[in-house]
Amino acid sequence: MRMKIDTKLIKAMTWAALLAASQLPAIAASQVLASIGAMQVTSDELNAAIASSPFSTQFAAMNEDDQAGLRGDMLRRLVASRLLTLEAQRLGLDKSSDYRQDIENFRLGLVYRHYMDKLRERIVVPPDTLAEMKQQMKGDADGLAAAKAAYISNQYKLLKQTTLENLKNQDHVVLHEERIKPGIKPDTVLMEGKSFHIKYADIVNPREHSTLPNPEWIKEQLYKRGELLLIANAADKLGVDVSGKLKQYQKERLPALMLETKTREWISSEKTLHDWFDKHPEVATIPERRHIGQLVVATRKEAEALRARILKGESLFTLAGQYSIDPLGRKQNGDIGWLVAGRGMPELDRASAKLEDGKVSDVIETRAGFHLLTVLERQPMSRKTYAGVRDRIAQLIINEKLPPYLGDLERRYKVSWNVIQARDDSAQKVLKQ
Amino acid sequence: MFRSGTLSFLFVAAVLAAGTTVAGVSLAAESIPARTPPQAAGAMNPPAGPPDTAWSREAFSLPGLDGVKHTLAEWKGKVIMLNFWATWCPSCQTEISDFIAFQEEYRAQGLQVVGLGLDVEQKLRNVQRTLEINYPILVADPARHANLIRQWGNSSGVIPYTVVIDREGQIIYTHRGPLHRDAFDENVLPLLSGKH
Structure with a gap:
């Protein structure tokens, strides 16, 4: 616990000093704040990360020194994320089939949502219905907005249903629900059309389910997957471009995957957690x-x-x-x-x-x-059980292993900082708070 | 056909509207009623006698972040959006980004956004600096001015809350929750086209 606080303080001191002069609203052009090998972190990226963080509301109300401290901390995280990305690429994680499948699923989700959003946008409340709503709501803005939303939502449900029916017919989709039974093979085809097919392994992960799950649940997965593929396929035919969002996702997913991979290495089995618990019984103590x-x-x-x-x-x-x-x-x-x-x-x-x-x-x-x-x-004084602190132990192990690991990566990939040196006293102020 | 449709959208609307009220943030210590009465054009009952305008109401005088005391009457003749907010309220900040754009775009036509911050001055100042707010912010200590928002027609004290006042001082529209572009276009924009 104490070590965590010290690290935080040191970070606040260093990064407050480095960043006190930077401001949140983007200056005319985005600046490169750090480069990591061939990668960069720009001031725009830093601002976007802060704006989408859970503390973005409080951030705006903070004093400049505190904002600088937080900006520094966030920049440090972004640099760490780039380091993990580079390492993931070096180890070829971005070429692994799991990663590719993950990215493809995300892409399908994006084009699906895009198509559905377009479908919803086409729905308008007819003028006479709108007039009726306004009459009923007598100028209650919240009520009118909700009434419009409810109308659109109902129409959307109908439109979605007919669209799906049409796509199914066009693709000559056939269901093989009768194949869902004990003895089913990973490559058993459960749904097929002209442009796609869904195998058992596409909807049920054999690593998570050694025995046959509830057939109704499998059917639900099957319908969901079928809907996703049909709509995504129709969207692809229209040439929907989701590359921006997909790139953003890849950018976040790869370092996360690297960290997951390292975490599995650091915590290779339940025994690792138990051993750590035995060595640090105080973790379960409530004083x-x-x-x-x-x-x-x-x-x-x-x-x-x-x-x-x-x-x-x-x-x-x-x-x-x-x-x-x-x-x-x-x-x-x-x-x-x-x-x-x-x-x-x-x-x-x-x-x-x-x-x-x-x-x-x-x-x-x-x-x-x-x-x-x-x-x-x-x-x-009382003690929590092992089960009660298991997740906390895992986090503590990661906290212990991550800084030296990132240190190694920083040595492997050259990191250089382009941040403004502030007066020492601003860092001191952050330290005191 | 249409009739049943109307009924169902009214029912869903009531549920959703109650939801939006709860999703807002209350400054009031007492609990929010599940369904607060509608607030909109003409919703504030005019008292018998002289017409109820912004100028016939009890005037407030509050310090601005510019260090000067302000009254609303300073902006007489403009279309005023009086916006009650606080720094800890996320939807207030989202809305402020839109208000900055409205102020920028419609300044010449006489739009005047006035922020009434129910918060500590330093925090209001920080948000003003961080978001680069381009309109005046008045400071109202929430402990001393808890009633101000009620006097301006919001019995539940939910923020954000905005009162739209036309050039003659008529309170044209009140809005609880974040006021987005569509509500602005429908309720504020028409007031800006007529020059005083």
Whole structure:
């Protein structure tokens, strides 16, 4: 955990310093911010990545230094992604049949959606129906928009159905549902037309299903695949161009595939996870939590006097409300809420660990003053099961392995940065936050 | 045939409209009613007596990000889009990108977008800088001005919310949720063609 924070801080410092002067809205022309072998990351790409990130809304409301820190972090990710792409290409992952199949499926999906969008765009609400809707909705803009959407959606369903029927007839599509039975082979053809055929292996992955799945489920996959291929085929005949989106997908898919490949190498079996768990049992520990009351004053003498009053029966909380030098503590009458064991001031952590519930502690000296504590109640330490932390372990292993791996790649492929050096103090500000 | 079609689209419309209300973001502490009453042209009931215009309402005076106090009356004679928003609201930011384009395109015809930011000044300033907002932003502390949005006809407090005021000060249209190009074309554009 601590290591993660340190890495974050170092990143924030380095990259805030490098990027403080860059701005989000694209300057006239896109600049190359980094080159990685023959690849690049441009300022436009960085801006697009930020705009499509989950923090894009907060980003706009951040101060310049914080924005610079985040831009730096994002640039680092984009460079890492390029490094993974280059490595994937070197290893020929982009030539593998799995990758090609993946890209082709994505392409089919794109042309399918394009065709269907065009189909939907052709539907207009007839003027008299529209007039009727406006009358019914009496100027309720949300309602009118929803009514239009509902009308179009209904019409679209009908149009889609007739379009599919026509395409099926044109292609003379034949279904072989009766072949879905035990003993089916990967290359058993389940649907065929003039321009395509669907085999069992196209819809059911034998690696995921060793036995025959529910036939109804298989049929559903079959119809879906059939619809996809028929429509995509019709779209291809019209010459639909999806190369832009496809390129973008390939750009994202290849580094992800490289990372998946490396992850399978790092976590080769369940045993890897178990071994790591055995070595790091603390990963499953939920530390003890203590509900603490506290009184803090400036001198030991004062603290001892108050302790004596508490022992005679006065309430620590009432006294804290009157005498505590900590303004928040005074305001809350000494109730400082639940503290997690192992965090906060070590002197107080140690004292509260061994203090019996409901008793007042001895006077404890810290840099903040002289404290008296009491523990109202505690939730004991507990442990999660292996199953409960399995995913977290996998992530921790990746976190551990990825930085050195990317370091190796950075040495293999020359990375050069074209970012503006900012003043040191801006990085310092980011560090403090 | 048409009759049943009408019924079904009305039913779906009601469901969808309730959905869009919930999808908005409420500034109000109380819960949003499942179906808020329609807000649109003339939806705000004019009180008996003098006509209800933007100028007959209680005026607000709020600091702008330019450091000067502003009242809405400064823009009398223009077609005003008074837009209630906050920096934490994603659909507000999406809409602002469109508003920047509208302001740029229709400035000469007298369009004046006025952003009313229900948020902390520094955050509003950051968004103004980041998105390069080209119209005035007034700062309204949400704790002190929680009622402002209600006074302008939005009982649920859902943002984004936009009030369209014509050159005579008539409140022509109010819009909850992001105001996109089609709503702009239908409700604001016609007001811009008639010169004052």
